[in-house]
Amino acid sequence: MTAPVSIRNATKTFGDFTALNDVSLEIEAGEFIVLLGPSGCGKTTLLSLLGGFLSPSKGTIEIAGRDMGQVPPSKRPTTTMFQDYALFPHMTLRDNVAFGLKMRKIGKSERHAKAEELLDMVGLKSSADKKPHELSGGQRQRIALARALAVEPDVLLLDEPLGALDLKLRRQMQDELKAIQKRVGTTFVHVTHDQEEAMAIADRIVVMNGGKIEDVGRPEDIYMRPKTLFSASFMGEVNFIPGTLDAATDDGVHINTILGAVKLPATALCTPPIKAGEKITLAIRPEHFRASTGTGPRITLGAAKISDGAFFGTHHRAHLSPVDYPNMTITAHMPQSAIIEPGAWIDLTIDPASITVLPGHPSAAKQEDAP
Amino acid sequence: MISSRFSKALSWAYLIALYGFIFLPVAVLVLFSFQDGRLPVPPFNGATLKWYAQVFADDRLMSALGNSLMVALGSSTVACILGFCAAYGLARYILPASRLQRGLLVAPMTVSYLIIALGLLSTFNWVGISLSLWTVGIGHVVINLPLCFAIIYASMGDHQKNIERAARDLGAAEWQVMTQVSAPMLMPSILAAFFLSVTFSWDEFIISFLLSRFDVTLPVEIWSMLRSGLNPKTNAVGSIVFLVSVALLLILELIVFRRTAKK
Amino acid sequence: MATTTLETRENRRAWGFVTPALLWTVAFFVIPFIVMAAISLATRKGRELVMMWNLDNYVTFFEKAHLLKGLFVSLEITFTVTFISILLAYPLAWIIAERVPQKWQRMALIMAILPFWTSYVVRSYSWLLVLAKNGVINNTLMQIGLIAEPLEMASTRSATVIGFVHFFVMLLTLTIYANLVQMPPNYRRAAADLGANGFQVFWHVVLPLTLPGIMVGAFLTFVLCIGDYITPQILGGNNELALPQIIMLQLGRRADFPMAATLSIILMGVVTLAYIACARWLKMERT
Numbered sequence: 001m002t003a004p005v006s007i008r009n010a011t012k013t014f015g016d017f018t019a020l021n022d023v024s025l026e027i028e029a030g031e032f033i034v035l036l037g038p039s040g041c042g043k044t045t046l047l048s049l050l051g052g053f054l055s056p057s058k059g060t061i062e063i064a065g066r067d068m069g070q071v072p073p074s075k076r077p078t079t080t081m082f083q084d085y086a087l088f089p090h091m092t093l094r095d096n097v098a099f100g101l102k103m104r105k106i107g108k109s110e111r112h113a114k115a116e117e118l119l120d121m122v123g124l125k126s127s128a129d130k131k132p133h134e135l136s137g138g139q140r141q142r143i144a145l146a147r148a149l150a151v152e153p154d155v156l157l158l159d160e161p162l163g164a165l166d167l168k169l170r171r172q173m174q175d176e177l178k179a180i181q182k183r184v185g186t187t188f189v190h191v192t193h194d195q196e197e198a199m200a201i202a203d204r205i206v207v208m209n210g211g212k213i214e215d216v217g218r219p220e221d222i223y224m225r226p227k228t229l230f231s232a233s234f235m236g237e238v239n240f241i242p243g244t245l246d247a248a249t250d251d252g253v254h255i256n257t258i259l260g261a262v263k264l265p266a267t268a269l270c271t272p273p274i275k276a277g278e279k280i281t282l283a284i285r286p287e288h289f290r291a292s293t294g295t296g297p298r299i300t301l302g303a304a305k306i307s308d309g310a311f312f313g314t315h316h317r318a319h320l321s322p323v324d325y326p327n328m329t330i331t332a333h334m335p336q337s338a339i340i341e342p343g344a345w346i347d348l349t350i351d352p353a354s355i356t357v358l359p360g361h362p363s364a365a366k367q368e369d370a371p
Numbered sequence: 372m373i374s375s376r377f378s379k380a381l382s383w384a385y386l387i388a389l390y391g392f393i394f395l396p397v398a399v400l401v402l403f404s405f406q407d408g409r410l411p412v413p414p415f416n417g418a419t420l421k422w423y424a425q426v427f428a429d430d431r432l433m434s435a436l437g438n439s440l441m442v443a444l445g446s447s448t449v450a451c452i453l454g455f456c457a458a459y460g461l462a463r464y465i466l467p468a469s470r471l472q473r474g475l476l477v478a479p480m481t482v483s484y485l486i487i488a489l490g491l492l493s494t495f496n497w498v499g500i501s502l503s504l505w506t507v508g509i510g511h512v513v514i515n516l517p518l519c520f521a522i523i524y525a526s527m528g529d530h531q532k533n534i535e536r537a538a539r540d541l542g543a544a545e546w547q548v549m550t551q552v553s554a555p556m557l558m559p560s561i562l563a564a565f566f567l568s569v570t571f572s573w574d575e576f577i578i579s580f581l582l583s584r585f586d587v588t589l590p591v592e593i594w595s596m597l598r599s600g601l602n603p604k605t606n607a608v609g610s611i612v613f614l615v616s617v618a619l620l621l622i623l624e625l626i627v628f629r630r631t632a633k634k
Numbered sequence: 635m636a637t638t639t640l641e642t643r644e645n646r647r648a649w650g651f652v653t654p655a656l657l658w659t660v661a662f663f664v665i666p667f668i669v670m671a672a673i674s675l676a677t678r679k680g681r682e683l684v685m686m687w688n689l690d691n692y693v694t695f696f697e698k699a700h701l702l703k704g705l706f707v708s709l710e711i712t713f714t715v716t717f718i719s720i721l722l723a724y725p726l727a728w729i730i731a732e733r734v735p736q737k738w739q740r741m742a743l744i745m746a747i748l749p750f751w752t753s754y755v756v757r758s759y760s761w762l763l764v765l766a767k768n769g770v771i772n773n774t775l776m777q778i779g780l781i782a783e784p785l786e787m788a789s790t791r792s793a794t795v796i797g798f799v800h801f802f803v804m805l806l807t808l809t810i811y812a813n814l815v816q817m818p819p820n821y822r823r824a825a826a827d828l829g830a831n832g833f834q835v836f837w838h839v840v841l842p843l844t845l846p847g848i849m850v851g852a853f854l855t856f857v858l859c860i861g862d863y864i865t866p867q868i869l870g871g872n873n874e875l876a877l878p879q880i881i882m883l884q885l886g887r888r889a890d891f892p893m894a895a896t897l898s899i900i901l902m903g904v905v906t907l908a909y910i911a912c913a914r915w916l917k918m919e920r921t
Contacts, residue, residue: 051540052540053536053540072539073536073539073540074539074540074541074542074543074544075542076540078540079540079541080536080537080540082533082536082537083533084530084533086530086533086534086536086537087534087537088534088537088538088552088555088556089534089556090555090556090558091555099538099541099543100541100542103538103541103542103543103544103547104542147537147541148541151541151542379733382729382733383729383733385725385726385729386726386729386730386733386734389722389726389803390745390746392800392803393746393748393749393800393803393804394748394749395764395770396749396757396760396761396763396764396800397748397749397752397760399760399763399764399770400752400756400759400760400763403763410768411763412763412766412768412769412770412773413768413769413770413773413774414773453654453655453658454655456651456652456654456655457651457652457654457655457656459651460648460649460650460651460652461648461651461652463648464645464647464648464651465645465648466645466648466649466652472652472656475656475659475660475664476655476656476659478659478663479659479663481857481905481906481909482663482857482861482902482905483857483858483860483861483862483878483901483902483905484861485861485862485863485878485881485882485898485901486667486670486861486898486901486902487663487666489670489881489885489894489895489898490663490666490667490669490670490898491662491666493666493669493670493673493891493895494662494665494666494669494670497669509662510662512658512662513658513659513662513663516655516658516659520655545647570751573753574751574753574754575754576753576754576755576864577863577864581885589753590753590754590755593753593755593756593759594755597755597759597868601762601763601766605756605759606763608756609752609753609756609759609760612752612753612756613751613752613753613756616751616752616753617748617751619751620744620748620751624744
């Protein structure tokens with residue numbers, strides 16, 4: 001089963017603290033949505049509103065077109081997979097998975113059959129008679145998933161379920177989670193602070209900060225064309241080069257930066273439109289720097305001196321200091337074959353299509369972050 | 372490393388000396404309960420079971436023993452149920468003045484049993500309730516409720532709160548959460564509270580003494596036996612009481628603590 | 635606001651859980667205490683109680699030397715017992731935590747508290763068997779010829795103190811042990827690493843960290859010791875009376891209920907003072 005979710009102007013305050021500030025979001029049936037943000041950004045609050053563990057101070061939440069305002073968690077078409085799994089320690093795995101069905105007054109043989117079917121799906125059928133404390137972290141996580149899916153919810157809410165696993169297991173579970181979601185077709189709303197996890201599993205990512213939504217979109221959109229400085233920096237390493245917008249014309253955008261003037265294609269500008277004279281920032285990912293020789297469009301931000309570098313396997317990661325602004329440090333990824341010599345000079349060459357122009361300057365954005 | 376060997380020897384000597392001190396009276400008690408003679412003091416004249424036979428033939432002692440068990444089990448059950456509900460309410464919900472409520476619930480723990488007994492005696496006299504095993508039971512709930520509440524409340528972590536949320540999320544009504552998830556999950560601490568209450572009630576003297584009249588509990592009966600001075604029969608009763616308490620402790624250890632230790 | 639009703643409904647349910655226990659405590663603990671406090675302001679006329687609403691009984695307490703002395707006897711016994719018990723229990727707890735192999739520690743503790751489970755009355759009686767004129771100790775000492783005449787050990791304050799210490803050593807061992815094993819071993823390693831010698835490590839690191847355990851145990855010892863009737867009655871004899879013995883005397887032979895109530899309130903006042911002194915160590919925390 002699956003259903004769309006619509007969140008309209010949801011606000012949640014705890015005393016003076018606003019955990020969630022006028023958030024609206026439409027989620028399609030069967031979508032895998034990831035709420036991404038640092039701790040305290042409101043992502044878990046939003047999930048609790050969906051699950052019914054908190055009521056919104058303002059705004060409405062609809063699931064399958066039905067207002068959830070007065071519906072307690074037990075009556076909602078949602079189930080939650082908790083961060084600490086919250087398995088019932090005194091029950092066997094079979095009873096854990098069958099619990100929701102038991103509460104729905106489904107007969108013993110039927111619910112056990114269903115439980116075993118789900119245990120089979122998560123690969124733990126042979127452990128049905130074990131108790132949770134006999135399992136490893138990854139196995140517990142699978143049981144929590146099976147238990148939450150056993151009642152065939154319209155929407156599954158996942159509260160940082162992979163947070164407690166080690167890196168390797170986490171990557172493996174991400175793949176499994178994605179595969180299972182495609183198989184059951186349930187709408188998944190998944191909370192995490194790990195942007196790699198978000199990119200690995202999401203149909204769409206919702207980047208949150210300070211109780212608001214910063215950015216919504218497919219992983220590649222958010223990474224390549226972030227809408228805010230926060231979103232750009234949270235999704236991965238990025239260089240911010242402050243400047244002002246000189247003019248936006250049909251043939252391109254003219255920008256004055258502290259490293260010189262550049263002209264970028266009109267697509268570099270994000271919505272909402274920025275007027276001429278306003279402060280902007282160029283966001284450039286480290287891997288977008290190019291060799292100065294080669295084909296394709298190229299722009300340059302002047303020369304820079306290599307201060308140090310390290311080999312990362314897939315690339316060299318180097319710190320550069322631009323000749324026009326030596327106090328700034330630019331991080332660039334260079335090809336495996338490159339030879340990194342501290343003190344050497346190189347040109348800061350970039351494909352203009354990979355640059356994003358964002359409103360505001362980074363220091364101002366940082367102040368907004370502060371609570 | 373002479374000094375370290377010396378301190379090690381000293382440690383063991385101290386350990387043995389203190390265990391000797393701790394076990395001396397119990398050992399003497401049990402040994403002389405088998406005394407073949409009229410006085411439970413040295414010299415030991417040889418073993419006999421006649422004092423135990425006398426104890427089991429003594430109707431008053433046997434009925435006191437029955438009374439003690441009844442009061443202990445009854446009052447502990449009530450204390451555990453009240454304590455569990457209160458702990459559940461206070462640990463799982465946000466209530467006004469919850470600190471004050473917790474303070475009130477554990478307050479009897481800091482008051483001498485003698486004072487609790489006197490207060491209840493005054494009140495029962497004033498209201499006109501006559502003394503019986505019921506009034507003893509009420510007194511025992513008063514002293515055991517704080518214990519049950521504190522033990523169960525202390526075991527209610529926030530981790531379990533999430534487990535209860537999960538049950539609610541999966542469609543369990545509030546009474547189902549309590550009976551099928553919270554209570555079974557907290558069973559080790561509930562059992563610990565119950566068995567501790569039983570042993571406390573089983574041993575309690577002053578409340579039983581002041582709040583009972585015709586039917587008395589075992590400690591009160593033993594107390595009246597003491598008036599006749601040292602007597603191997605008293606040793607025999609004492610040994611039986613000790614044995615029952617140790618059995619309770621063993622049950623507690625085997626069922627409750629082993630299970631929690633495993634997890 | 636419509637959206638808050640979910641939470642309001644939950645709160646109403648929470649009261650349902652807490653109320654029975656609260657009512658029980660109020661009906662059988664708070665109200666009896668108030669009744670007793672009221673009776674302490676009454677006087678006895680024959681078999682009847684007459685409410686006087688004055689503090690005459692309290693004045694009498696401070697005027698009558700034998701009553702006041704009861705309080706001091708109780709306090710002296712209690713402090714002596716608490717002090718000796720801590721001195722004996724601390725090394726025991728330390729040896730169990732440090733010298734006894736890990737897998738035997740649990741067993742050692744269970745053994746240490748085993749006599750705790752003999753009946754209260756029986757425990758004092760057993761000490762009588764040991765300390766009596768013809769008891770185990772006198773008998774042994776006379777057998778080996780150390781003494782000619784039996785020592786007068788029962789019916790003395792020392793007997794009371796021994797009986798109490800026997801009980802509270804176990805209690806304190808438990809609370810101190812719990813504190814000792816909770817302490818991460820790295821604290822001591824760090825202190826030693828920074829140049830502290832054995833005694834300095836103990837004095838500056840171990841002792842302060844186990845103070846809560848000592849204080850919790852000491853408070854329990856104080857409360858249970860000062861309010862106990864059985865131990866001084868069986869072991870202490872009638873040479874000097876502790877406060878609980880005097881209270882029972884008022885109840886029994888003298889049938890002076892108001893005086894018994896007065897003495898109980900005073901006893902409770904003393905315990906409350908002890909509680910205030912130890913309050914910062916006695917916080918109840920949920921795990």
